[in-house]
Amino acid sequence: MTRPVPLLLLALAAAIPLSLLAGRVWLDPWTTPNAAIILGELRLPRALLAVVVGAGLGAAGAAMQGYLRNPLADPGLFGIAPGAAFGAVLSLLLGLASGWLLPLFALVGAACAMLLLALIAGRAGGVALFTLAGMMIASLAGALTSLAISLAPNAFATSEIVVWLMGALTDRGWQDVALAAPLTLTGIVLLRLAGRGLDALTLGEAAARSLGISPGRLQALLVAGVGLTVGSGVAVAGVIGFVGLMVPHLVRPVTDRRPSSLIIPSALAGALLVLIADCVCRILPLVTELRLGIALSLIGAPFFLHLLLKMRREAV
Amino acid sequence: MLEAREIALSGRLAGITATLRPGEVTAICGPNGAGKSTLLQCLVGLLKPESGAAVLDGSDLGSLQPRARARVIGYLPQDGEIAWDLSVRNLVAFGRLPFGDRGTAQIDAAMDALDLESFSTRPVSRLSGGEKARALLARVLAGEPRWILADEPLAALDLGHQQALVGHLRKAARNGAGVVLVMHDLALAMNHADRVLVLDRGHLVADAAPEDALDPVLIERVWAVPARWLGERGARALVAD
16 A cells, blocks of 8 residues: 555545535535425535546546556547546437436446447557557547537537536436446556556566566556446546546655555545545535536646646756 | 577568576667667566567576566666656665565665665655665666676766766676676776677677677778777777777
């Protein structure tokens, strides 16, 4: 276990109960009417979903950065999140978005993106081809999503799709937790299993292979791991960007910087970030609740810019 | 024993046969594009020959499990990439990846062999070129490989660090490892290798002790540069005419 893990677990243990009280209406478990129902049916599943989605995005981001040996990599690069988003948008367009159907469509979209990625990248497992394939899939899924929006039958349908795409955890229940939690957990386990290969990749592809790493196996673990974590995250919460980019950066300085020792702390820190961001969205005194995806992009984009400027300064 | 048996790769290697022996430093020399790095990668098991085979102790390298192969053959690539700013000790510990253990004793021994104990916690970004080269070689030594194959390990180093690193590699060979180095600097090969293979456009044109393999006549034929050796055996310098 790496050093930040106990601290992050402690922070999560403190943040989850606090988050249950936070909202447009601050909840007092003893005096607020129907407190048990609000807690049990609304806020607890929402908090757990924030933890699950954030953990998946954080772990996927750490694994992606390790795989691409690039601190600016984001899970979105693989095209899996856009694939899942297109699946979900299709379900909304076809009017098949009730209950389990929307998340199911999103998971199928993620699976198709994963399959396409695996097929194009082939068995040789080169990182460059893989990245380009991912970018191509991301842009194809983006174009198909735009097409779906333009084909929406009326303004209401268009608005429903656009709002969904913004990503949020409002009105989610236990069934979403039941869907996302096991898939995300499996995904994180797979990404952790890729740790040895990611460590070896630190020395470049040739050195990694000479250390006994099979590029095909590593790629399969990564596609499955990112697919499950990001796919299930998009399925229940829509598109939430920048978590996978920001979190590994914030965590890396307190780890020993090996890609393998970054995955679990990034999962925990991702959980914490999304949980806190979701609370902030609930608390902000706006007319309608700020969408979580927008909030994280508002933090994430300047953060990304800060990273770019920092890298430019270091390069000089 | 590590053997190249009729290794051929279209346009790059034309049926190379050579037997490499443990306890020796073998230099692979040749002009740019001669196929040195390609041959080295075939001998590490990273490239699969179109015909022929790289054979380790009687087994085709291609038939070995990657991890089993990695425990026997340590490979030091030319680029020296280290993507993340690890501590030197964590970098050296990557040499234990094929074993899946902590290998504390082996890591200590490798750090000790390359005089890196005082750098243990230093981030690799704060190492000089020479220190980084030592740390990367220590990473290979931490796996205690029976074979060390390195692609131009001395290319980016100043004279002092070249001598030091060559000393470490020679010591590994004295301890029984087979050391195979791709080298551009013919004087280093002449003075420090036990044996030299010369490649020319994918063909093996010499396989002998350095004094015989790096004969001025052959150098002129392969590199198209008239040259002669000065100095004593073991301290030769090459002068291009």
